[in-house]
Amino acid sequence: MGLLTPTVALRKVTEITPELLKEMGIDAILLDVDNTLAPPTEKTPYEGVQQWIDTIKNSGFAVVICSNNFHSRITPFSESVGLDCVAMSMKPFPIGFNRAKKKLHEKPKAVVVVGDQIYTDVLGANLAGMQSILLEPRSEEKGLTIWIRRKLEVGIRKKLYSDKT
Numbered sequence: 001m002g003l004l005t006p007t008v009a010l011r012k013v014t015e016i017t018p019e020l021l022k023e024m025g026i027d028a029i030l031l032d033v034d035n036t037l038a039p040p041t042e043k044t045p046y047e048g049v050q051q052w053i054d055t056i057k058n059s060g061f062a063v064v065i066c067s068n069n070f071h072s073r074i075t076p077f078s079e080s081v082g083l084d085c086v087a088m089s090m091k092p093f094p095i096g097f098n099r100a101k102k103k104l105h106e107k108p109k110a111v112v113v114v115g116d117q118i119y120t121d122v123l124g125a126n127l128a129g130m131q132s133i134l135l136e137p138r139s140e141e142k143g144l145t146i147w148i149r150r151k152l153e154v155g156i157r158k159k160l161y162s163d164k165t
């Protein structure tokens with residue numbers, strides 16, 4: 001398994017069930033925001049996401065938001081959905097994941113990183129020795145660096161999702 005391969009590939013965050021997390025042996029989740037929980041720059045999460053967050057929390061999993069976006073974006077969003085957060089986390093480097101782990105009350109046995117980008121979320125998780133769940137990006141994105149990263153993802157995604165189309 002390479003550094004760019006996620007543990008699991010799904011379409012939407014709401015497809016992640018407590019049963020799947022238990023099967024994976026997970027007790028803590030580090031959650032991306034943009035294109036994972038909400039459209040970039042938008043304050044309202046995708047349909048069903050708030051309910052999903054509440055279900056996962058009520059099922060006993062520790063959840064912290066870990067995003068590369070700025071505090072001004074991530075802090076108010078996290079508060080609105082009832083989660084603690086680390087902004088400017090510098091994924092794929094482990095610095096933000098380590099900060100996020102410190103926010104968890106109990107030391108997690110196994111952490112899963114959930115996000116929509118292979119070169120930040122999945123690569124970061126693999127470098128940190130964590131599991132990962134890759135999602136499909138949900139909204140249109142602007143900017144050169146994201147355009148390049150998405151181009152680099154195409155071949156990998158084709159393989160991962162070929163059995164699901």
Ligand SMILES: [Mg+2]
Nearest residue numbers: 032034035116
């Ligand atoms: Mg994202």
